[in-house]
Amino acid sequence: MSRETLEFQAETRQLLQLMVHSIYSNKDIFLRELISNASDALDKLRLESLINKELQVDTDDLHIELEVDKDRRTLTVRDNGIGMSHDDVVSLIGTIAKSGTAELLRKLRETQDAGASQELIGQFGVGFYSTFMVADKVTLVTRRAGESQGTFWESSGEGTYEIESLDDAPQGTSVTLHLKPEDSEDQLFDYTAEWKIREIVKRYSDFIAWPIRMTGTEGSDAPLNSMKALWARPRSEVSDEEYHEFYKHVSHDWTDPLETIHMKAEGTFEYEALLFVPSRAPFDLFSRDGKRGVQLYVKRVFIMDDCEALIPQYLRFIKGVVDAHDLSLNISREILQQDRQIQVVRRRLVKKVLTTLKDIKTNDPERYGTFWAEFGRALKEGLLDDTENQDLLLDLMLVPSTAADSTSLREYVERMKDGQKDIYYMTGESRAMVEHSPHLEAFLAKGYEVLILTDPVDEIWVERVTEFDGKPLQSVAKGKVDLGSSEIPEEQAADFAPLLTWLGEQLQEDVKEVRLSSRLTTSPACIVGDEHDLTPTLEKMYRAMGQEMPHTKRILELNPEHALVSGLRSAHSANAEDPALGETAELLYGMALLAEGGELADPSRFTRLLAERLARTL
Known part of the structure; x- marks a missing residue:
């Protein structure tokens, strides 16, 4: 097949332009993103080789290789992982197949603040494209494991890319960055310098489970990273910075997490878990196609991304890793849904996440307010089906009311007037609409506080939840109301x-x-x-x-x-x-x-x- 020149999808083209002309101050993260992608490819190959016995691949020396050519000013990141087919390259790189990309671009165009721009870029997890912050041209060569033909891809980050099939390509993926000139005004560091490469790897990728090697240097067989699984190390031995970088690796988020949860269970079923509460909601939090769940490992072997059996839908924003000791390596998603031990782990993880959030709410109300603003709507979905944790979820709620911009149900109960038996609320499309509703008139005249519930999920959970702390929940817009002398x-x-x-x-x-x-x-x-x-x-x-x-x-x-x-x-x-x-x-x-x-x-x-x-x- 001859070389083709194809146009990027329109949204991808706009995003590339943002990256090429990026004002992101920390350009080092491009290498973290490439190494993270390579690590994922190695994980997937090892898992595929365990499940598919017909796949003839050598997995004895799976690794990530970094190669620098100072004369040509190139940096290559190479792995011998699962690789990509021709169609994979077109769909994964030529197109950003994410429903939220248009929303990202709209927000970026509206944002003048540089800091806000970089946070938005990170929020949408477009790691591969970060290469164009430091490179004038990017070349990719890849071959999927089990296939005979490889694929060549190249682009300068403008409107088009070139692609062709190759008869001879090594298994895995090789990404070569043709770096911008050293005297470029936006290049703060020389990314062909060995010390700089080592610094970036140590800082961002030390925990990667595969050896990261640097060719053409003394002792090139010695990995640049320690390869120690963070979740297996005692918490006292792991710094906050290491936790934060690991979170960015598993989540593809560029911001630090709001909270880290490190837990270990011993006994009849042993597992370790390292979970993170993000500091901001992902763009696809309410998308039907949005991913959820944490990564599942068995005895340090990666099994699957987005293991839905371990995390309920309403906690879909939680990221992290669960490493179980006693599961089969080829366990399927369907089997996981029915596995009794997995259900026990799920209950414990949920309880730990919710109690951690309650601790934050009690000890750091301002930080909890940040969490609730990002994830409160999702958390309230738990009231629809998680009856086991209903009381805890109600305790975590923050809602506006006629007396406060934000209040918990417990605070509302503490403010209830003498003789008031019910917790009054009203649902509606907006706070302004509820506040001006005639339904509130007598309640406000008597000084009764009314909760204002404007999220779509509020319409549903108030039908399922009948009381809090022994006090019935009563809509001011339904049934007859008992207001004493107003009868x-x-x-x-x-x-x-x-x-x-x-x-x-x-x-x-x-x-x-x-x-x-x-x-x-x-x-x-x-x-x-x-x-x-x-x-x-x-x-x-x-x-x-x-x-x-x-x-x-x-x-x-x-x-x-x-x-x-x-x-x-x-x-x-x-x-x-x-x-x-x-x-x-x-x-x-x-x-x-x-x-x-x-x-x-x-x-x-x-x-x-x-x-x-x-x-x-x-």
Whole structure:
């Protein structure tokens, strides 16, 4: 096959331009990224050789090799790992096959701050492209294990790359960087200098499990790295910097983790775990295709990335390694899901992560606030199915309320007024919409604090969780509320009974009941649900997921002290047959629907009726 010149995917091309002209101050990380990729390739080859007995490969001397040519100003990173096929090269390097790339580029274009730019680049884990921060041209030669034909790839980081098939290529991958001139104004170091290479490897890649060798130097067979598995070493022997670099290796994040969790279990089933809580959410945290889980090793042998059996979906942001001592080397994902020992490990890991987060929340509220801002939405998903840890998860929650920008449920309970039995909350699309909702009026008038829940998952978990610390959770927009002296007097209820009956008949297509309200002080009306009804937002969510949902009729509540409502009662008593009353009923219901952020079935009719009614007042 002759050499082809292909164009990068549009988003990849833009990202390459950002890298070529990068203002990232620490350019050393390009080597860390290449070594990390090489390590992954060696892990995958060893695993493949254990599982696929027909694969004829030599695994006696798996290693990473660094080669410098000072005259040509090249640096080569070579491994004899799994390698790539022609299609792999095109899909993995010619295209950034990630749904969040467009979002990354948008944020980068909007960001003027240099520090924020580099953090965003790191957040999206585009390690290979970091080579263009130090190189004018990058050449790659690779051959996948078990295949006879190799692939050549080359690019200067502009709009195109060249690719062709090779008949003779060694197994594995070789990446050669044609470094920028030494006198380049943005080149702080000479990456052909042996001392610099050794420094970078020692700092960023000392824990890599495979030997990293440097050819053409004295004692080149001696590895540059110690190859000691961090998770197997006592915590007292590992520095924070070593932990942070290992985290960057397993996560492909460029920022330090928020917290490190190092644990070891002994007994009938032994394992070691080294887990990390990131300091910022990955771009694909809420993507359906987002990866989750930690790396699984068995007796130091890499088994799989993203082992979902070890970490529940709501903790998908946790990164790290679990090294089990008693599992089969060729265990499959399906077997793992059913393995009793794995389930025990999973429960222990979850408990350890949650208790660690609780410790941070107790001892360092500011740092916990950072965590919650990034991962709170994901953590709340645990309330949907992790009943074993429900109380702990509720204790970890931080939510805004009418009295605070952020509060825990325990703090809310401590502030509850004398005689208050329930924890009041309201769900909605935004804080502003909830704060201006008529449902809150009587609660605010009495000084009751109401939790403001605006995440989509809030609509679901409040249906599953009934109480906290013995206090029932009560929606201010559902059921009848007990506000003591605000209850409707019997005489007033009797006066309004004919109007309520008539309105129920007029609006029977939309509501199942019309009643007087004890939750309104200034608005004429509001719409509430029965205690166990689905909210309109939840109905909408289910329909968006393709589920057929019958429309739930709700309840119209009226404020008997409002001039509009009392005037409507008087008009109805004087002439119940007046056609204008029917229009007033429609307008009253429409206003209540709009006040809670609902959607009118016929907006044009509503605006026409309103315009006609306003015109009569002029």
